[in-house]
Amino acid sequence: MSDLVDRARDALKSVVDPEAGLNIVDLGLVYDVAVENGRLVALITFTTEACPVGPRLAAEAERALAAVAGPAPVEIRVTFDPPWTPERITPDGRALLGR
């Protein structure tokens, strides 16, 4: 099961925020990935509640999870609690941003 979660996290790295130029994992938008009752679930957020690209990112994230989940159903949950902050960006992400 932890292998599936790891593969799911890796798959989510294929989802790129076109404005930031970073994938959503390195951007710190993925709060959690877990298997719940046989369902592969990712809890994500966006940099702002008013992000027009948010639903597109969520749809791509759903496709990324489905690619590794096999027959298991997948679910993307969106939350703004807690709100995203730049501190969530990973060291790899910061390096790409020149920080």
Add this chain to the structure above:
Amino acid sequence: MTRPANPAAANFLGGAKSRLLPSSIPFRFFGGAVFFHLAFWCGVVWAAAEIPNFVIGPGRVLAVLHLLTLGVFAATAFGAAFQLLPVATKQPLRAEWPARLVAWLLFPGVALFAAGIAETLHVPAAIGGILSAAGVMLAGALLADNLARARGMASVVAHGWAAVASLFALAVLGFLLVVDQHHGLFASRNGIGATHAILAVYGFMGMLALGFSYVLVPMFGLAPAPPARAALASCALAVAGLVLGAGGALLGEPAVLAAAAAAGLGAVALHLRLMAGAMKARMRKRLGPSFLLVRIAWACLPASLILGALMALDLWPWRAPALFGAVVLLGWLLTFVLGMLQRIVPFLASMHASGPGRAPPLVSNLTAEGPLAIHRYCHFAAVAGLMAGIAGDWPIVIQVSGAIGAAGAAAFVWFFVGALVRMRNAAR
């Protein structure tokens, strides 16, 4: 894993897979704005002799001004608001056809009105005024309906309401001014005209610019959102300034106008402090040249209020109206709008180029930096030259500045068309 505490966040996805309008809606407004931007600078060349001493009244300068205020500012505001506001409020527009109709009313209306008012031709000015007012009112109604159903983002919604209220008021005043031109409704038009201008510039455009900045600046900079309470405090001060400004202009009371400017300066100081905080906390080190435009605009905003107060108190009467107009409309608003537009256009184009199984292209791949650099240099030279030409009452300097501005505007057209072409190619 917990379920999201905020059900609105879940509904954000559950209600619709995408909050994106069809690309034709925002891009028709941005395309119209880009075209009228070019028309404006050509108009500056054409009206150069009358600009330094312009105060109020029909003629070439007023026509050229409305190419800018309606054709560029209002069009950009509507295009951005129709797309951004539903995302911020988590409520889609009730229908898309009214947004399309706004463009059909606004653009012919602006063209006719400008042509009519330039040559004091009553019929085209009246028809153009009616069409423009109808487009503006319809846009206001669409935005008001969306705001009334809003969930979340209180600071953006508050600024939105202030902007929409200003929009309705300025549209009514503008219509009355057109009627007065032919039927003499008012003993003096000056107060009505000044109120119309204040509500247009600081009310509608200003409140939208401030409100959307709380979303766009952190988004582009990868910064945390500014605290909502402080943003609301800035909004409250700004609204107080608007009420005082409208009242002072209508009553012709300089002291009230000066108080309005003071309230406005308080609001702007708070707003800029929040923007500075976002810029300091941003994770994206390089924001690009667009933010050079934004920063210069930020400096011109308080400068315009100070100049406005000095003008109201008769402490700077020399060329004051025209210089004030240049600082507030070009130094602040046009510079800010163009700085943001050159980020928003490729961003939206990127989203529309994506699809099921097709990741969106990077925004940087849809941005033509060459034309934007040409525009940037021409814009700064044109605005500075125009101000110098006004100060010295040198029409030839204004004409040359207008020509440089038109060259920059043409480069901006090139950037815009390039983004659309790249969007189409990426979508194939």
